[in-house]
Amino acid sequence: MNAWRRLALVYLGLLFLSMVSTRFQVVPPLALSSGVLPVTRVFDGAADHVRGAYETLVNDRDARHRLEVLRDQNEVLRGRNDVLERENARLREAAQIRATQFPGPVSVASVVMVDPSPLLSRLTVDKGARDGVRRFMPASVPSGLVGQVTGVAANTAVVTTILDPESRVGVTLRGKGGRGLAVGAPPDRLRATFPLTVDVKVGDTVLTSSLGGVYPVGIKVGTVERVEQVGPNDVNRTVIVKPSADVSTLEEVALLEALP
Amino acid sequence: MRILLYLLLLVSTQGALARLLPTFVSPPDLFLLTAVALAFRLRPLPALLAGYGIGLVQDVLGQGLLGFHAAGVAGGVLLLLGVRKFLSDRGALQTLVTVAVATLGQWLAFLILTYWLRAGLVTVGTLTSVLPVALLTTLVCQPVVERLATWAFGKRPGPEQGLA
Numbered sequence: 515m516n517a518w519r520r521l522a523l524v525y526l527g528l529l530f531l532s533m534v535s536t537r538f539q540v541v542p543p544l545a546l547s548s549g550v551l552p553v554t555r556v557f558d559g560a561a562d563h564v565r566g567a568y569e570t571l572v573n574d575r576d577a578r579h580r581l582e583v584l585r586d587q588n589e590v591l592r593g594r595n596d597v598l599e600r601e602n603a604r605l606r607e608a609a610q611i612r613a614t615q616f617p618g619p620v621s622v623a624s625v626v627m628v629d630p631s632p633l634l635s636r637l638t639v640d641k642g643a644r645d646g647v648r649r650f651m652p653a654s655v656p657s658g659l660v661g662q663v664t665g666v667a668a669n670t671a672v673v674t675t676i677l678d679p680e681s682r683v684g685v686t687l688r689g690k691g692g693r694g695l696a697v698g699a700p701p702d703r704l705r706a707t708f709p710l711t712v713d714v715k716v717g718d719t720v721l722t723s724s725l726g727g728v729y730p731v732g733i734k735v736g737t738v739e740r741v742e743q744v745g746p747n748d749v750n751r752t753v754i755v756k757p758s759a760d761v762s763t764l765e766e767v768a769l770l771e772a773l774p
Numbered sequence: 775m776r777i778l779l780y781l782l783l784l785v786s787t788q789g790a791l792a793r794l795l796p797t798f799v800s801p802p803d804l805f806l807l808t809a810v811a812l813a814f815r816l817r818p819l820p821a822l823l824a825g826y827g828i829g830l831v832q833d834v835l836g837q838g839l840l841g842f843h844a845a846g847v848a849g850g851v852l853l854l855l856g857v858r859k860f861l862s863d864r865g866a867l868q869t870l871v872t873v874a875v876a877t878l879g880q881w882l883a884f885l886i887l888t889y890w891l892r893a894g895l896v897t898v899g900t901l902t903s904v905l906p907v908a909l910l911t912t913l914v915c916q917p918v919v920e921r922l923a924t925w926a927f928g929k930r931p932g933p934e935q936g937l938a
Contacts, residue, residue, distance in 0.1 A: 518856050521818050525852045528826050529883065532841030533890050540841070542834040550785050550835065557786035561793040 635677040658758030684725025780926035800908035811923035825851035853879030
């Protein structure tokens with residue numbers, strides 16, 4: 515019998531011993547494992563700390579990455595929010611105009627260019643024929659009348675404001691009536707003429723009238739700022755009107771459906 | 775004294791590695807590597823008995839089935855002693871074969887005991903998921919344990935000493 519076989523026989527004996535001890539579930543004395551417990555506890559504690567430190571590092575790295583992702587998302591959402599806020603403001607404006615000035619279809623356009631001329635007052639907006647914009651469509655904002663569309667391209671349109679010297683607006687006085695005509699008086703006023711029979715006073719509110727058939731009736735144009743002296747040969751009374759819509763600061767205008 | 779320190783280090787490191795490594799990574803079997811180191815330093819019978827003793831220590835410290843790991847480690851040593859004469863003294867391949875054979879012997883003993891106990895200690899899932907990882911981690915730790923064993927138990931005997 516060679517050495518390895520003898521070893522195998524010894525092993526069989528040991529295996530038998532293990533079989534018996536495992537079958538009868540011999541419990542090892544606790545004192546033996548308790549004896550090395552202080553040492554193992556030190557090592558286990560150190561291992562726990564090392565693992566904790568590693569996990570903290572990994573979590574920190576992940577948290578930093580998540581923060582970057584969330585920051586990016588926040589920027590995107592903030593941009594989207596700005597767009598929605600602008601859209602909301604547009605819709606509110608349109609709703610207000612429909613409620614107070616004109617019940618028909620209203621589209622809101624952004625002012626993309628302002629005529630640099632000190633004599634003229636014209637705005638270019640970002641909607642044109644493709645968006646259904648046509649000539650003579652009135653342009654307005656909730657605070658008052660702005661002007662009317664006088665030129666249309668495919669994607670843009672030109673609005674001649676009521677301050678432009680070529681602008682003519684049929685006006686009347688709130689609560690007093692009377693027919694007048696307002697002409698643009700650059701840089702920031704209108705000159706309106708009323709028959710002498712109309713009792714115009716400073717502070718009177720000027721509204722659009724049906725005269726000319728261009729603008730819906732009743733849109734606020736401005737307030738009488740000054741009443742000019744009437745000369746002996748004058749047949750009309752001239753007043754200076756301060757427009758209610760500040761054309762110089764407009765960012766968007768509502769384009770109303772042109773009157774038929 | 776060195777042997778005592780080595781054993782303390784062995785017990786502590788085995789526990790610490792189990793805590794350090796993620797749960798899906800089986801820790802290396804340092805007890806088996808110690809038995810392997812002794813198998814190369816002792817005569818066959820003392821090596822086999824030492825292997826059984828080391829496994830027994832593992833069982834006692836683990837508060838598990840007394841004799842389970844003892845039979846496993848001794849099985850690994852027995853198989854290793856059987857193939858030892860075919861192995862060279864040094865080299866990566868020798869290390870690989872040594873650890874693989876010892877692990878194989880150990881798990882064969884585990885299988886025998888599992889069958890004997892009619893218990894689900896070793897399942898097909900264990901064999902496919904735990905065994906390969908345990909083999910790999912044990913293999914990775916073998917050079918370190920071998921150095922420590924050299925410090926504690928002395929150098930391996932050379933071929934001439936073995937023949938003597």
